[in-house]
Amino acid sequence: xxxxxxxxxxxxxxxxxxxxxxxxxxxxxxxxxxxxxxxxxxxxxxxxxxxxxxxxxxxxxxxxxxxxxxxxxxxxxxxxxxxxxxxxxxxxxxxxxxxxxxxxxxxxxxxxxxxxxxxxxxxxxxxxxxxxxxxxxxxxxxxxxxxxxxxxxxxxxxxxxxxxxxxxxxxxxxxxxxxxxxxxxxxxxxxxxxxxxxxxxxxxxxxxxxxxxxxxxxxxxxxxxxxxxxxxxxxxxxxxxxxxxxxxxxxxxxxxxxxxxxxxxxxxxxxxxxxxxxxxxxxxxxxxxxxxxxxxxxxxxxxxxxxxxxxxxxxxxxxxxxxxxxxxxxxxxxxxxxxxxxxxxxxxxxxxxxxxxxxxxxxxxxxxxxxxxxxxxxxxxxxxxxxxxxxxxxx
Numbered sequence: 001x002x003x004x005x006x007x008x009x010x011x012x013x014x015x016x017x018x019x020x021x022x023x024x025x026x027x028x029x030x031x032x033x034x035x036x037x038x039x040x041x042x043x044x045x046x047x048x049x050x051x052x053x054x055x056x057x058x059x060x061x062x063x064x065x066x067x068x069x070x071x072x073x074x075x076x077x078x079x080x081x082x083x084x085x086x087x088x089x090x091x092x093x094x095x096x097x098x099x100x101x102x103x104x105x106x107x108x109x110x111x112x113x114x115x116x117x118x119x120x121x122x123x124x125x126x127x128x129x130x131x132x133x134x135x136x137x138x139x140x141x142x143x144x145x146x147x148x149x150x151x152x153x154x155x156x157x158x159x160x161x162x163x164x165x166x167x168x169x170x171x172x173x174x175x176x177x178x179x180x181x182x183x184x185x186x187x188x189x190x191x192x193x194x195x196x197x198x199x200x201x202x203x204x205x206x207x208x209x210x211x212x213x214x215x216x217x218x219x220x221x222x223x224x225x226x227x228x229x230x231x232x233x234x235x236x237x238x239x240x241x242x243x244x245x246x247x248x249x250x251x252x253x254x255x256x257x258x259x260x261x262x263x264x265x266x267x268x269x270x271x272x273x274x275x276x277x278x279x280x281x282x283x284x285x286x287x288x289x290x291x292x293x294x295x296x297x298x299x300x301x302x303x304x305x306x307x308x309x310x311x312x313x314x315x316x317x318x319x320x321x322x323x324x325x326x327x328x329x330x331x332x333x334x335x336x337x338x339x340x341x342x343x344x345x346x347x348x349x350x351x352x353x354x355x356x357x358x359x360x361x362x363x364x365x366x367x368x369x370x371x372x373x374x375x376x377x378x379x380x381x382x383x384x385x386x387x388x389x390x391x392x393x394x395x
Contacts, residue, residue: 007233008208014102014109016205016232019182020147021061021068022268023095025085029073032091033060035341036069037168039287040349041177044164046157050075051165057082060164061157066181067270068157085141090344093265095135095143096185098237103148106205107134115204118143128155136204139187139197139241140263175281183271183352184229184238184360188256189263194226194243197263201230201239210238213362225253229360240360242266252345255381259344267337267348275334275353276313279321282351288339290375291322300325312355326363331356335364345379 026032036042042062049058056079060071072094074082085094100106103121111117119135130150135143147158155161189197201207211229229240244253256266272278283289297319304311308329311318318325323336334353341347352361 007235008206010233011206014106015100015234016106016207016237017099017101017234018236019185020097020099020145021070022093022182022185022265023070023072023097023145024091025082025089025094026071026073026091027086029058029060029071032071033062033069034168036062036071037171038174039285040064040282041174041179041285042067042069043171044167046161047164048161049165052160052162054160059161061161064177064179067179088261089141089264090260090346091342092260092347093142093185093268095145096138096239096265097145097147100146100148103132103134103146106146107136109206110136110204113204115200121146123150124159126155126159128159129153131159138200139189139193140260142187142264175284177282177285178272178274178278179270179351180273181271183269183350183354184240185268186240186242186266187263188253188260188266189241189243190257191244191254193263194228194241198228198230198241201241205232207232207237207239210235211240211358211360225251227360250376250381252376255376256346260346265347267350269335269350269352272351272353275323275336275351276317276321278351279323279336283321289322290337290339292324294319296324309355324361324364326357326359326361328357328359333357333359333361335361339375345376345381 024032033044037044042064044060045063045068046061047059048054054075056075058073058075062069062071072082085092107117107121116137117134118137119133121132121134123130123132125131129152131153132148132150134146136146138144156163187197198209202209207230209228210231213227225242226245227240227242229238231238242253244251244257253266257263279289297315301315304327307327309327309332311325311327311332313334318334321336323334326333326335332355336351338349341349
């Protein structure tokens, strides 16, 4: 794996501040929001729909600490854009929004460098303040919305949103999710598309390379991947970009691309300051996670005997909860991955805790791949690749 330290030249104007929110286009926004509240510990924050004067699209906003998710559905028959998106991708991430400074300048520069501007800057306001937006096309059908606050905004979420129509009283009686902020958001690409996409971020948004790994470093006996992480100048927004690499069988990246109908957001990593408490509570709420074998922890204990760092957490507890550990000479991270959160084997979530470690769990990629391949096999998708790169069942 390779880490990059050169941030390049600081942009003269404009700034990408942080992740603002993630928008999902789903078949039933009300039920999707309830799932994330029940299973992950989010709470209803804001609403936009028929009752607030929004006649075409309904939006349910949920929050957990600094994490904001928006679930949107079409209200009327004949919404071709949302309908076609659902047929192609299923329930999925449509937009990853960034809070920015100097939206006009960032859009102008992105356009000059070849970015496709889906929607030129516009302003919305209500009694609580004024906000400027713009929308830029990124990989697949995914977009980035730029959000600039034109002065303090004192509303619940953004202009036009009102209080939720209903807040489930049972949510306060459940154990908290203990999730704090978006750590990174991963996009999967078809083969040979990783480099053009990472180049797009560097050219159009002035992001820089932060970290990368290739298929010689990351593979199982069946499949492999390549990954590049791009980030903004301040390194507050991290966007890993994955692509499959040729292997004996279909990789989980290719499985994603097949079922998602092309490139898209593969997973969202949510940072916690106490992963043991978080996973105990999320399991109690009924969230389903991938499982590492006990042999992983036998090997981990051996490696840690000669490591320069010491893991503070109880290894027996980490093993019981199936939490993975990756480390280097300076620190370590703890991580675990959910199973897909919809019927298609596409989007899933990660819970991550960092102890002076800024990588992405490369030491765990093989264990993660093997766990996913076990589920792929159960779905009948761990197929043999023929010389023509076609896949067929291996049983």
